[in-house]
Amino acid sequence: MASAPLVRIENLAKVYRSGDKDLVIFRDLALQVAEGEQIAIIGESGAGKSTLLHLIGGLDTPTAGAIYYKNKNIIGLPEHELSDFRNCEIGYVWQQHFLLPEFSAAENVSMPLRIRGESGVKASVEAQASLEEVGLGNRAHHRAGELSGGEQQRIAIARALAASPSLLLADEPTGNLDEGTGQMIFNLLGEIRKRRNLTTVLVTHNLQFARRCDRVLKLEGGALQTL
Secondary structure: OOHHHHHHEEEEEEEEEEOEEEEEEEEEEEEEOOOOOOEEEEEOOOOOHHHHHHHHOOOOOOEEEEEEEEEEEEEOHHHHHHHHHHHHHHHEOOOOOOOOOEEEEEHHHHHHHHHHHOOHHHHHHHHHHHHHHHOHHHHOEEEEHHHOOOHHHHHHHHHHHOOOEEEEEEEOOOOOOOHHHHHHHHHEEEEEEEEOOOOOEEOOOOHHHHHOOOOOEEEOOOOOEEE
8 A cells, every 4th residue: 555645735725815805826736745855846937936935834824725745734734843843844945045143053953953952962963964964074163154155054954954855845045156066056956865864945047957757847826737
């Protein structure tokens, strides 16, 4: 018997009110993501790709529908439970690295662990291990401004991985990088995914990168189509 998907979306809708009209991002959206699968979502700007990631990660609330994570519907969870879900289960990598400039790389990476309530010593050890995994163990004490763009994004990946999430959400993680650095970052994400069997949902405009994933889905006209 096939195992249940890690993520299952049913009848998802997101509608914004714009003046006296409804702006429909999507309606009746359905998606299943298997454990360990890496999928890419492509589409035109404004199609709702980032909105979908925010919904999957519990950062936004849909107008209707359900998002099941390990067979538990996260929609409507009390805020403290939703916060725990985000901190324990989800890793986020954005186009912008969003590193805190006044903190070192290690301090940035340990932040989700400190929020979880881990001791400073344990958070530091786990942050260092995460930095080693992305090849930046020797940059632990450098601040964001002392790092290149590619290094900053690798630190952001280390931060996303430090709390050992079971789902990684990446929104245009190579969008601000040159082609060579973007290739390196995508390769790194692929290596980490295989090593950890990490379920990954990736939004990208780079079709070359997208086609290296297990599945490519295009969000267009409020619907997901398999390419």
